[in-house]
Amino acid sequence: MKQILDAILAGDSAAVGALDVPDHYRGITVHADEAGMFEGLDAKEKDPRKSLHLDDVPTPELGPGEALVAVMASAINYNTVWTSIFEPVSTFSFLKRYGKLSPLTARHDLPYHVVGSDLAGVVLRTGPGVNAWKPGDEVVAHCLSVELESPDGHNDTMMDSEQRIWGFETNFGGLAEIALVKSNQLMPKPAHLTWEEAASPGLVNSTAYRQLVSPNGANMKQGDVVLIWGASGGLGSYATQFALNGGAIPVCVVSSPEKAEICRAMGAELIIDRSAEGYKFWKDESTQDQKEWKRFGGRIRELTGGDDPDIVFEHPGRETFGASVYVARRGGTIVTCASTSGFMHEYDNRYLWMNLKRIIGSHFANYREAWEANRLIAKGMVHPTVSRVYPLEETAQAAYDVHRNLHQGKVGVLTLAPTEGLGVRDPELRAKHQQAIDRFRNR
DSSP, X not given: OHHHHHHHHTTOHHHHHHSOOOSEEEEEEEEGGGTTTTTTSOGGGOOHHHHXXXXXXXXXXXXXXXXXXXXXXXXXXXXHHHHHXXXXXXXXXXXXXXXXXXXXXXXXXXXXXXXXXXXXXXXEEEOTTOOSOOTTOEEEEOOEEEOOOSGGGGTOGGGOTTEEETTTTSSSOSSBSEEEEEGGGEEEOOTTSOHHHHHSSHHHHHHHIIIIISTTTTOOOTTOEEEEETTTSTTHHHHHHHHHHTTOEEEEEESSHHHHHHHHHHTOOEXXXXXXXXXXXXXXXXXXXXXXXXXXXXXXXXXXXXXXXXXXXXXXXXXXXXXXXXHSOTTOEEEEOOOTTOSOOOOOHHHHHTTTOEEEEOOSOOHHHHHHHHHHHHTTSSOOOEEEEEEGGGHHHHHXXXXXXOOSSEEEEESSOSSTTOOOOOHHHHHXXXXXXXXXXXX
């Protein structure tokens, strides 16, 4: 790997293609024989530091339409946490099912799972049928792996019956020195960003774009009031930026004064610190408090001058979903993904049905949506929200921090990159946006 790294650091793309690809590399894994290690524990008691390993693994065979990428940096997503605590199911069930699809996909069904759904790096090799990318290209990857043999996927690849999230439902993910991706996952690395900055937006930026901006999601328009849960976090911070850039009015819900300041730094003005204001939407494990829904809705109208949210950007799930349905305006939209506080949602259907509201499920993004979201990053219109960067050896601690909500914004991981701050190819564009970049990184 040293020769490859030296060529990348020197910016010698031609040399990268001429070097041999190592037959092994280091990657962050979970092990199939440990899938039951947390049985009987509450989710919050499950510790990713016990289940995530740094292993030396064989480099996978390169197939048609695929690329091997030398990964300079990656990032932690909540799906990495789910993988590490084997919830809602062990990801080895995904790998086994994928492995039955074809002799080529059988490579993914292994007793270990190399995880991670983000990367920034350099193409090492491409398989047969790849024409748009070549060795030496600097790239980022979105995380939709799709077979595209079903007609269902040709209008929207997220509707394909064989679409999967790379590094979560497939093997050979981005928290490693080398990753295997389909060529139609690749996008140009934003030239003004460092490796760790470029790696961090992929999953959450594209997810937020589809969920909020795309016609496949809430189809946000100018003037919409958008309630954004977790507005300073990895997903919510991009939703906040899209709302601000798109002429909408974000109402940012956070859980601390520090997170409120992050939203103000992004340009948001309407902020609710739910901890400081003491909102408790559940009286106990089985009973929601509708008086708290009403109090919360009143606070939103107080901030907006009397308007209810046109769109509720939902991702906490069980804890907040009843309140989200209640506070959306008549005819409004609740668009939901993730459910980090629990998948089993409860709400009072009267407030949905009698007020003609809509619930839209949203899951990651198709290639077009991911490309558009990355294009906004590349133009400096949306900025990465990196709060902390760990070396590959400390990935398990990084996942633990995300699991315990000790982070703000995205948590990056250096894979091959030896230090932070490397990889900037367009210093002029960076200088133009340096103040904003620093504001988003100094969180």
